Amino acid sequence: MRQLIWKEWHEQRWKLGFGCVVLCAFALIGLRTRAVPDESIMVGTCALGVLLLPILTAAGLIPAERGEGTLRTLLALPVAPWKVLAAKAILGAMLCAGPILAAAIVSLLMARGREISNGATWEIYGRAVAVALFLFAWMLWSTARSPSEGRAAALCVGVLILWLLATRGLVAETHPARNGMAESHAPFMLWAICPFVLVFPPADFAPMEALALQAVTVAVLWLFALRALKFGAMEEQS
């Protein structure tokens, strides 16, 4: 397992560097220049991370290997397929969360609570990390059978647009007076699988309950991705 993670790390680490440089530079420039309020810069940095990182990561894990023809070799190794997928998922999670956390640290060092408190800063970035991870889980599953990186990237963009539109449909109305809580008549279970639930929490939002349901959703998606990986490999062999 460690060797698998090492392999993935060597292949993907530039993406971690790229994400960290882009997000940290964005936060650094925005907070240094103060052309707009600190909170807007932090939300902008998070939006950039949430929109960019899951696509960049998910498209480069399984579909890239399949496109280059190395996935078959990888699955032929005496390693259980779930370990291969777990190594990829662990590294993918790191690639999604790492740059956002790095940007959070840069933001804390630059802003020092001058406009919004450090706790609020952590909350903004924490929510962004969670949303990025949930989106990554959806994209990992949806691209598990993609034959190439380009097609997988297009699929990821589709997943992102689909969830953005679905979230817009779920949120009937938001009230500033209710601290951004969403007024929604959608069933709670539908909210529970929505990756953006932490950004637009419904009025009857119970964070721990929703997070637990999200964790179950992520686990189920991972199992679906594993199944897709196995079937994809069998199809290729046949």
Added chain:
Amino acid sequence: MRQRIALAWKEFREVRWVLGVALVIFIALPLIGGIEGRKMNHRIVFDAWPWVMFLGGVLATVVGATSVCRDLNGPLAEFWRSRAVNVGRWLRVKYCVGLAVIMVACLLPLVIEEWTERRDGESVHFAAVLAAWFPFVWAVQYSFGFVCGSLTRRAGPAIMLALALSLLGYFLPIILPPLRSLNIPEVLMYSLRTQSVGFRGPVPWVPWSVPFSPREQMPFAVTAIAVSAAAFALSLVAVRREWRIEAAQRLTYWSIGFAVLLLFASAAFQLEANLPVLQTIELGHPGEVQTIDSDGRHGILVTDARWTSTYYIPPAVQPMEIAADGVRLGPAVTRRQLRMARRIQAWLPEHPNICFVLSLVWPADNQAPRAELVIVTLPGAAATPITTRELGTSDLHLANPDLRLNAVGGRLLAQWQRDTDHMDAALIDVTDLAHPRVLPSRAFGGHDLTRDQSSRNVELPEIPGLQFRQRLAAAVDIEGLELAAIQGDVLATEYSPDPLLIYRFERVGATTTAATTRPPHDYAAFRQVGRYEPTLLEKMMNPWVHQVAGGNGYIYVSDQTEIFGTRFPRITVFDVSDPGRPRPIGHFAAPEEGPLSICPLPDGTLLVGGRRLYRLGPPPRR
């Protein structure tokens, strides 16, 4: 010659799909839109320009990159090497044919639009202006695609790299003032303004009458041609010398990331805030500061009424004490407690603990409203002693309730609009708080007598016992000169998207009855000596000005921009020590939703009010 024709024929065969795409996207889709909108417009309006403007560049980039990659990648590259064809000639033909096809594909819809829309009667059609200037943009984007294709020899990375370059080429001139002449929206604007300065007849290379300002527009055209030629020369050298960039995925990502960061940094550093925040004070209630009055030691804050989805926040008055160690706010007195419908407040340094409010009271029997001066003693919200002094209806024309109250030389000046051209004014003496008196006063024009930007004559109110400066300050504060400020001898008016105009005081004059229908009165004559033209980025953000204030040798402008529904209030500080060249030397952006109110203090600091009160230090010396 035959070889060239053969090569051109081959190239045309390979890129003619572009014409098909153009036919569908640039002609069929606008036509469908026109047919759909037929009921509303009562005819078919063919609007191809949005499609061509936004997608023409993408098409040019894709064609430039793919046409060169097709023949330079894989076995075809070997094939071309084995032929007795000069690489330079082959590449020249390829470049020219591709460019010609792009031009036809993009210009044809504009020509059709221009032809179909001529009956509109407009002097200049946007389609014609686009047809005159956008070919230069397409040529540059096509050349970027061509050179990236020659260097990478892979279509995907070449397109991404070319798009990153195009992004920089398009937006950097918008952001960076030195590159202003290369900015395509500005170039288009010159052709759309028929009365442009430097207008020298129609653009010679289009058959329509498109206004042409060679001095402003030619640098753009020449630069675009030079960039295109340089890109083609580079691709020629790259192909001849087998230069090749291993365009891996990393290069593509890094180049786009770099381009985006460069644009963001250029924009952000142009708008950066540099006024130090010395103190941030919570208001203690959910209001938003509307006005700040202070003499540097005491003062008041007035917060505006606000509706939220669930409750109403009434307007409030809050006392303020300013000491060396900071600003302290007293408890707020909400105006709801004062039972007022329409009222205006003022503060006098002579009575630091009192807020004067002018109130109109409508009697129940439908009689004329009567004016009351409400005297609010601050602080103490719960036990505020509020006293009311009736001013009477005979002294104030109250038919028009557009009433305002200002502090002028230790007295209160009530003003109201009598008609579209005239302001009326009444001076209220509050030396004896128990018996405020309305002093006899005369009608007040209140309007700038001139309409010419090069000079301004500001009418001075006839208030006995006031110095010239006090009369001028009172005059600037009235209707018509609201967005203006006096700083020494300098009058500054208006700001973005229009320029900030700087006038210098020249003399005091007097009108005669022949000049106006009103009695003769004094005016202060100003002559324009300078102007600050907002940068393109400032214009793009299209802010509206909330307040202009003067003090400490500076002019402070508070404005607000709205981008995608989010409001960004800002303050810009101008140094007017040289009135001929006003310079922005300070910026401040606050995390607020509404516009910011400002009040310069004598110690050089600035009070800024939004949902919180900020005390800002002076701008850094440059």
